[in-house]
Amino acid sequence: MDAPLNVDAAELAKFSELAHRWWDPDSEFRPLHQINPLRLGWIESVAGPLRGRAVLDVGCGGGILAEAMARQGAQVLGIDMADKPLKVAQLHALEHGVAGVRYRLVSAEQLAAEQPGQYDVVTCMEMLEHVPDPASVVAACATLVKPGGWVFFSTLNRNPKSFLFAIVGAEYVLRLLPRGTHEYGKFIRPSELAAFCRRAGLEVRATRGLTYNPLTRRYALTDDTSVNYLLATVKEAP
Template sequence: MTAQSSARADELIKFNQLSDQWWDQDGAFAALHAINPLRIQFITQHVELSGARVLDVGCGGGILSEGLTLEGAKVTALDLAADALQAAKTHANEQGLNIDYRLEDILSFAETHAGTFDQVTCMEMLEHVDQPESIVQALAKAVKPGGWVFLSTLNRNPKSWLFGIVAAEYLLKLVPRGTHDHKRFIKPSELARMARQVGLNPVAFTGITYNPLTRSYALNAQDLDVNYLMACRRHEI
């Protein structure tokens, strides 16, 4: 980790320890596998991925990166958890997918790749860093003028504590215990403000809801109470 690193050491350790489970669809990252088609659906409601140059920030084991690639995008993916990144590389090679995985920090990467990408994604990462504002600023720098940035995180309120931590981690065991820290959750209004401050225009929000009876997820633009996504467009110069 460099002095400019956006990562927290404890988070890197946590995700590296789970590196062998990234592609077990019934394992620790089962929820990410389940919602990945919804994330792709939300993105493709706004942009054409085929032929687009896309940057996936905080890619982990590559679940979203592979989904974007299968839609025809040319994907560069960043993460600072070395073991998770190796799991991503290994799986992509096994699938015959060409993804440019890099062990680099978005803060420094954006400085040398400003205005390079048609679209930038950063999913389920902002709630794991100390300074999400600096990440959003770097994402805005990396995307082209007129390009799109897609974000997802968790809202901060009593319901998100109940459903995002108590239910998801302890009762339903959708994600490993200790995955989330409620005080790091971000309200949609806060995320929108971060975006606007760096030249991104919030265009759309939608929530991701979970039905424990059917064990299924769905997009719901009327319910941003727990997990939600935001689409932003960078202002034209």
């Protein structure tokens, strides 16, 4: 019997309902549009130029990061378990002539069984806090990347400050995100994510924090990992 899929039906429904607004920079997805240049720039500053490389974006949603990486010259596959956002991503790429990106409705674990060691770079951004078993996704990402390849994660820290900023502040006070976007209990401490990575054969090479200034309404990459943070890892050689 096949193993159950590592998905949360309520999470899929939540993002599917908003799928038609994914590429509206003034919609609920405005934060993703604003942080995308920062995370793309950091990925290339760590892993090097993406041009000509095979890249996988796990939990790609409507394709904001996947399409941006394709525009940098990468050959990108974006995967997700929500069908409506994938259709939005496919349509947007078609309408804007982005040829280097394609999309599939498949889980990271399923793809890992099909295509082990096929990707130079794997990204998994703002996704781990939305699945029942984040360690399983980390392990799948490690399987999918080539030895010596890079895997990037971003997620939310779990502490009182992150509850105050990421849920109370972002969802209820500043209304940067729809209410109910995140569940505090699913947030992941950097030490926990690093442990998942080590068990999967990934070595943590760099960590960055992502902060938001409500006065300037700008995001920035900093050394403060207390709320949002990114991890860069490398797959160890056999």
